[in-house]
Amino acid sequence: MSKLFSPISLGPMALSNRIDIAPMCQYSADEGLATDWHMIHLGHLALSGAGLLTIEATAVNPEGRISPGDLGLWSDDHAKALAPVIKAIRKYAPIKVAVQLAHAGRKASCAVPWEGGANIAIGDGGWQTVAPSPVPYADGDTVPLALDDAALKQITDDFVAAAMRSHNLGLDGIELHGAHGYLLHQFLSPLSNQRTDGYGGSLENRIRYPLEIFKAVRAAVPATMAVGMRISASDWVEGGWDIEQSVVFAQALEKLGCDFIHVSSGGLSPAQKIVLGPNYQIEFAARIKRDTSMPTIGVGLITEAGQAERILETGQADMVALARAMLFDPRWPWHAAAQLGDQVSAPPQYLRSQPREFKDLFSDTPS
Template identity: 60%
Template sequence: MSVLFSPIQLRGLKLPNRVMVAPMCQYSAVNGEANDWHFTHINTLALSGAAMFCIEATHVEAIGRITPGCLGLWNDATEAALRPIIASVRKHSKVAVAMQLAHAGRKGSSHVPWDGGQQIPLADGGWQTEAPSAVPHKESELAPLTLDTPGLARVRDAFVAAAKRAERLGLDAIELHSAHGYLLHQFLSPISNQRTDQYGGSLQNRMRYPLEVFDAVRAAFPENKPVGVKLSATDWVESGWDLTQTIEYVKELKKRGVDWIDASSGGVSPLQKIPLSPGYQVPFAQAIKEATGVTTMAVGLITEAKQAEEIVASGKADMVALARGMLYDPRWGWHAAAELGGQVEAPPQYWRSQPSTQKALFGETKFGAR
């Protein structure tokens, strides 16, 4: 029996398998509002066979966007734009729908990747970013403003407001983005956090604000629905954030009831040196799981069904999250289930698609025609 296609419980949410479609920025929103691109993208991958789909980094305020094309959930218009998309998913799929709440901090005001991804100057329509400290991501960039006490409260409250909007949309789970060099990661890393107040310096102080945001979001979201955290387990830079500090952070999150850790890495410095290879981040998920007992998701260059099966069957992680692999093969879950002997949910319109050798892929389906 496939472990990848066995159920798992996340608080009150029971998932039929251990595959999640990872949140993937589409850089295609207008004023933070989802549109027909998101409708197609989300509805397509809601039928991937994964048990959970996580909506891309959804920014809690306009200046918290990475690019002008990033998705948001900070006002009634951004909330309303997502509503028909979620309704369509619910009509045609049983997938659980999560959302990653995010704030880019000093990495905001950037061009979309296919236009180079560099910072947009203020004169060209960019905006003044904010961060833990007035330290730019790259030396050539405009420095961010240091978040003061009212600013910290404003951003925290924006995360809370977005969580409440996510609940109004009927979403099943939230993932807080504390990775890839964005705002919450910027507080954690000594590379980007050079504060001298209670939010900087020691590990305890650097963790303080991300933990305050988690506490506030957890309190605002229904008790029976899970809240997870995506984090970078290392900066891949000497004297930066590392796995030892990550484990201490996860221990604190565990005390606060975190439901999963999505273990990624990097993003806070252009000096990073990442040794890319298939499954290169899996050891981070394994180390976190072994040290804390928290449910973990492995991410990063996981593309093959047997590779994903080995990760969960060996106990290195409890789930896997796929991004590029899902874009390349939007039925990845179907194909993995067929290879591993699992079953997936599929709409009846597609039942006839299963090969004659895979009669049990969609369960015991019956499809007659006159």
């Protein structure tokens, strides 16, 4: 058996293999409500043979949306709209399903990518953004309002309510979005967090609010539901958030019962200088895996089966996450299993597609 197709557990969530379909924003919701696009998009990915499917960044309140098209879970109507998608996946696929709960903070109120992705001014249909400090993401963006204690409490309650709806939907896990320059990441980084109260200044203070969110969500759902976090391990900006601070944060999460950590990077500042290449973020995952005992998910231009296998064999991460590669090739796990001489689950309707040269590829035998 290959390492990639060996089982793993993220806390209480047992997975058949170590492939995570990373959350990918689709910007195709209607006032936060799931649409037919989500049925098609998530449905076909659920048949991929991956061990875990993580639903895109899902806003915990309207102001927390990146764009007007973001998926949301801030009301029972939003849960009702998503329920048929989850029901269909459960009927036809054994894949485990998690959701990424998010708040965009100062990076909210933006156009969808295919319309440029720029900040939408309040007078042009945008909305007032919020953040740890009144520091916009980019010059010309709406200046965010600094969150006071009452607003922080409300956002915590919004995360908790969304988490409870996630559990009621029958989802297997929650990934809190602490990466890519969104609200929780904004608290972590000294570049965006210029507060002088108990939530700013020292590293201990800057990690306090994200830890409070994690603790509240963990307490709100049963121990049978996995709860983890995605982080950006580096801002890629001098003087910003970095791997050393990320290790301290990860260790604090572990003490609170975090079931997994998904390690990405960047997104906080337009001044970031990232050198892209295969595995460009894996060293961050390897460092956190080395300094904690949490299952660690690595991501970053992972496109080949042998590449993913080497990451796992060398102990740099416990799982790999794929995003764009899965959109380009929704049967990536099938092809990876064939290349590695392993097996993967496929729906019975597709068993006859098994090529003769890979007659043992599917774990079920074609009739």
